[in-house]
Amino acid sequence: MDSPRHVGKIRELVYELKVEAVMTRKLITLAPEAPMSGLRSILKSNRISGVPVVSGQTLVGLVSVEDFINWLAQGGRDCPVGERMSREVRTLSPGEPLVHAIGKLEQYGYGRLPVVDGERLVGLVTKGDIIEGLLQEMQVNSREEEELHRYRASHFFEDMIADRLTVNFQYQVRGKTIEQGGEVASDLKRSFKRLGLHPEVVRRAAIATYEAEMNVIIYAREGTVDVSVDPETIHIIVRDQGQGIPDIQQALQPGFSTAPDWVRELGFGAGMGLPNIRSCARSLDITSEPGQGTTLRISIPLEPERVCA
Amino acid sequence: MTISWVLEILDAELLTGQGAEGRELASACGSDLMSDVLCLRSAPNLLLTALTNPQCVRTAEMAEIAAICFVQGKKPPAETLELARRNGLPLLATGLSMFTACGRLFAAGLRCCGEGA
Numbered sequence: 213m214d215s216p217r218h219v220g221k222i223r224e225l226v227y228e229l230k231v232e233a234v235m236t237r238k239l240i241t242l243a244p245e246a247p248m249s250g251l252r253s254i255l256k257s258n259r260i261s262g263v264p265v266v267s268g269q270t271l272v273g274l275v276s277v278e279d280f281i282n283w284l285a286q287g288g289r290d291c292p293v294g295e296r297m298s299r300e301v302r303t304l305s306p307g308e309p310l311v312h313a314i315g316k317l318e319q320y321g322y323g324r325l326p327v328v329d330g331e332r333l334v335g336l337v338t339k340g341d342i343i344e345g346l347l348q349e350m351q352v353n354s355r356e357e358e359e360l361h362r363y364r365a366s367h368f369f370e371d372m373i374a375d376r377l378t379v380n381f382q383y384q385v386r387g388k389t390i391e392q393g394g395e396v397a398s399d400l401k402r403s404f405k406r407l408g409l410h411p412e413v414v415r416r417a418a419i420a421t422y423e424a425e426m427n428v429i430i431y432a433r434e435g436t437v438d439v440s441v442d443p444e445t446i447h448i449i450v451r452d453q454g455q456g457i458p459d460i461q462q463a464l465q466p467g468f469s470t471a472p473d474w475v476r477e478l479g480f481g482a483g484m485g486l487p488n489i490r491s492c493a494r495s496l497d498i499t500s501e502p503g504q505g506t507t508l509r510i511s512i513p514l515e516p517e518r519v520c521a
Numbered sequence: 522m523t524i525s526w527v528l529e530i531l532d533a534e535l536l537t538g539q540g541a542e543g544r545e546l547a548s549a550c551g552s553d554l555m556s557d558v559l560c561l562r563s564a565p566n567l568l569l570t571a572l573t574n575p576q577c578v579r580t581a582e583m584a585e586i587a588a589i590c591f592v593q594g595k596k597p598p599a600e601t602l603e604l605a606r607r608n609g610l611p612l613l614a615t616g617l618s619m620f621t622a623c624g625r626l627f628a629a630g631l632r633c634c635g636e637g638a
Contacts, residue, residue: 392575394576394583397583398582401582415584415585419584423559478574479556479570479576479580480554480556482556483556484556484559491560
């Protein structure tokens with residue numbers, strides 16, 4: 213996903229998400245009668261910088277590190293926190309949008325804001341809670357989006373009415389470094405998942421395309437990948453104008469390779485590419501002219517059990 | 522076996538995929554040849570490799586491998602980390618050799634995919 217879309221999504225989410233969705237509900241609170249001398253260990257052991265003070269369930273104040281320091285500076289004579297707490301506490305309500313919480317935290321320079329329902333304390337929101345809540349929502353959102361894509365597309369073949377139906381995907385492999393190899397296979401895989409194809413079929417098509425794409429990058433630098441899907445079969449045609457294959461039967465032998473060392477160092481060129489494509493497909497047809505280029509025709513049935521590898 | 526257990530057994534570090542420590546890994550394989558990994562009938566959940574270029578992440582993506590562990594103290598370049606983050610793929614790194622790493626996991630009960638326990 214691109215980042216401008218992410219930024220736009222976050223902007224939407226701060227208006228959509230409510231305070232109650234991100235607030236911490238498990239709270240550490242103090243009663244107004246609690247001794248000020250006990251505050252330090254509570255802050256330290258919970259790694260927090262302030263504690264809401266409640267009487268029954270009603271929020272009556274907030275006591276923070278700052279109040280503690282002031283108390284120490286003024287002699288540190290023990291007293292109930294009720295005497296040293298800040299009574300004028302800015303609060304949020306559970307139904308407010310996150311953007312209000314962010315605005316208030318900014319405006320008052322607070323690290324945390326208590327959330328009250330009426331007068332009852334129900335939660336606490338920190339900047340950390342907001343960030344975590346947004347990130348989680350972003351994750352859920354992108355998963356939902358992917359599912360929606362998949363749902364819409366998975367009915368495609370059932371919904372279209374035609375005597376003959378074919379979906380075409382075209383990709384260019386051009387000017388790619390070997391490190392970028394796999395982008396076509398990756399895009400194709402995502403599209404096939406959205407089409408709702410069987411996971412095993414998607415895996416086979418992705419692997420076959422990936423191997424073929426790597427071959428194009430290694431031996432021919434550029435080429436095209438044309439994929440067509442009909443209700444029975446995936447046809448993948450990979451064409452390049454590279455050096456060609458002098459002996460196709462030999463090239464199909466597992467382990468036979470003409471790859472230079474730098475390709476082997478990248479984990480490819482072990483002579484498994486074409487055999488691998490063949491084992492993923494129902495049929496692999498190779499035509500090649502030395503010096504002219506190579507064309508691979510790969511077909512994979514949409515029903516996984518019909519693959520005879 | 523969970524990722525967090527693998528991290529412990531291999532004395533490994535989690536480079537990407539924080540939060541996925543609880544993910545279950547039922548099988549593993551060790552190889553530096555990506556085509557050998559791709560030709561396995563059923564993909565392993567964990568790939569151990571000394572290969573750190575982005576192609577190992579691509580291989581994992583195509584073959585539906587759930588996590589990769591780099592052996593021999595190899596640290597992947599930024600492009601590999603970036604691609605793994607984008608794909609939500611946990612990457613682990615151990616200082617152990619391939620042989621020792623595989624040996625420890627095998628001893629702990631992890632098996633190759635498609636082979637009996």
